[in-house]
Amino acid sequence: MAQKCLKAGKHVLQEKPVAQSVEVVNLAIKEFHQLSQQPVWALAENYRYAQCSETVFMLYLYLSPTAAFIQFLLNPVMV
Secondary structure, three states, X not given: OHHHHHHOOOOEEEOOXXXXXXXXXXXXXXXXXXXXXXXXXXXXXHHHHOOOHHHHHHHHHHHOHHHHHHHHHHOHHHX
């Protein structure tokens, strides 16, 4: 469902698990990067408040620079 929304240009806040396997996640990321316009694709996770927030920020940055920028605006302490 999330992939259909992303392909339609909708922003997605997705709960975990993102997919049933790593292979499916890798395929989803590849498809996301091939979109002509990338909407925000964020994972609904509370890690931004944890010590490992830098790792999560890097994941946002990998998925979408726009999502990473929004996360930074929402929580600048995260970086």
